[in-house]
Amino acid sequence: MLARGVARGNFLAYQTSVGGFNFRFDSLRALMACATPARSGDHLAGLAAATDGERMAARVCLAEVPLKTFLEDLLVPYETDEVTRLIIDSHDARAFAPVSHLTVGDFRDWLLSDAADSATLAGIAPGITPEMAAAVSKLMRNQDLILVARKCRVVTAFRNTVGLPGHLSVRLQPNHPTDDARGIAASMLDGLLYGAGDAVIGVNPATDSVPALMTLYDLLNEVIQQYGIPTLSCVLTHVTNQIQAMEKGAPVDLVFQSIAGTQKANESFGINLGILDEARDAALSLKRGTVGQNVMYFETGQGSALSANANHGVDQQTCEARAYAVARRYQPLLTNTVVGFIGPEYLFDGKQIVRAGLEDHFCGKLMGVPLGCDVCYTNHAEADQNDMDTLLTLLGTAGITFIMGIPGADDIMLNYQTTSFHDALYLRKLLGLRPAPEFEAWLKRMNIMDSDGQVQPVGSQHAMLQNLPRHLLAS
């Protein structure tokens, strides 16, 4: 059953037989797609393996492919795609050297070996392209994705330190369908009193008018200042709006943008690498970080390239890993795979969402990107809270950098379910995980957390309830 490469021009076609059936894959792109665990988005794109036998044949062939091949047989053309150019032109050959002789299958074995410790993995990260990470993930079981990701350490900082071993940060997401200041402040207070908000306090606004966004920046900033919280704010609007807000003097901590893994998909988001360069430079010039200067926050998700008709015949998981190459360029504080938001035509059910969440976290961490996960689903997906508990718990064991926190898991603005403040407490309690150290010190100072690191009961006389944000005092 040994796989054979057949010369086809400069590159190879791949073929093998499984159980007496012969399978042939005419390109590396096709091989990657067919090797991917089944998911609805690859079927929608017409790229998925037709049978389980074909899928395993693809994996058998993929295991034989040298990692070096991914530097030569480019899945998305170099000439027409700036993400490919970024990946190739910034590839660190010296970092790649320790694994440059390996095939994809050998690379899986090497990653799981004890030789691949945290320092070694951090050392090779700049040499790992998204296609290499995606390829090896396709040969890995869920437990492999968890075990290797846990060894990868990516530490970032702005006003607190994110990603230290044994820590779990939470993005407080106080969304409101009409951006009502009282509604947003009420959800912020709810989350803070539950110990959430160390990753960022980040609101998805309903509006995209810059004057209204300025009001939101002031609201978030005022609450952070009022309670002296060692955290930061973000308004998740288009990057060009954030550049305008900075020009007008808004207190912008973290710059957000949705990104994808191909130039054409990024164009559908109205961005390119140049715009992101400009935004990062603007944010750095504000010098608002205290313990670090990681000023970017990205969101991604499998299926975004296909939904923009911009996947170039590449499977959705590989496209997603390419988005992490975009993220990596900007040394982000946080990168968030919004795994179940896009809908069942890309990830149909709990099983597909769980697998995708583990793949994304692994690929991001292997590439040196601070991956968190919006563990989530929509009401038209075949998923429920139990699936979210499963993925949340698995990602906790895998060392996820951060998760979302929202009141009662119910986002009343975006109409989907993500993880709650209670869910974050569950994970911290179950696995002994702690908030970012600077934020934990604040929680203890505010009598929200006790000396053992557990949240304590908050009475009506609590200082924050006696001293409400002014937005909540107006009737």
Place this chain on the structure above:
Amino acid sequence: MADDALVQPDPWQMLRRHTRARIALGRVGSSLPTREVLDFGVSHALARDAVHLPLDTEALQQTIERLGFDVTQVASRAADRHTYLLRPDLGRRVAPEDVAHLQAGARTPAPDLLLVVGDGLSSLAVARQAPLLLAELKARWPQGWRSGPVVIARQARVALADEVGEALGARMVAMLIGERPGLTSPDSLGVYLTWAPRVGCNDAQRNCISNIRPEGLSHAAAAHKLLWLAREARRLQLTGVALKDESDVPEIGDAGVRQLGHERGAP
């Protein structure tokens, strides 16, 4: 019935009046109290039922006919709900036999504004909100505008209205469609207005009015907005990014018209 002594309450209940977000739920240890687990479960069940319960198209047709509209029905190329959810491309196209049926029934002069009612992702939204919105539209209908029949579409996505509008030669089409249901809004209706509809129109060529339900944008306000946009579309001969909603002075986050973004899934 509940033994509240086991539940650690959150003494910021007073903030609940500011938001429908699930704040101040209290906790047992660090977990959700039973009553909140059940409350969430009920909301999720209703939202899923809104997605999966078939639209009662016969009842809806009778209701709309009683408002004084002619009604016709079509199906998309998605044969069932499972296919509909997995294959959005099929939900955007009219079943071939229904295209022929529409073309055979096309009248001249063609409709100025054609109304299509699609089940989308919430049959509950369509059953509850569509007749009320149609009644408000009827009451404000611009003088001299031809409407054509109201077309009820099963297993429909937004873009299906393009093909319906093209088949009937409509100058513009409004798709009234069930939005992706949230836990607190399982019955929210959206409207998508498209000038010169034809197969292949994209979302940047549409204007959207969302969150139409009693707790969101009222039926009367939605009808006002839609007809304002339709008059402007007729004047400018376009819809989409270049047509800005100035039907009222927009307030922060007014639940009104927005250009379609890539990050929020339309049905």
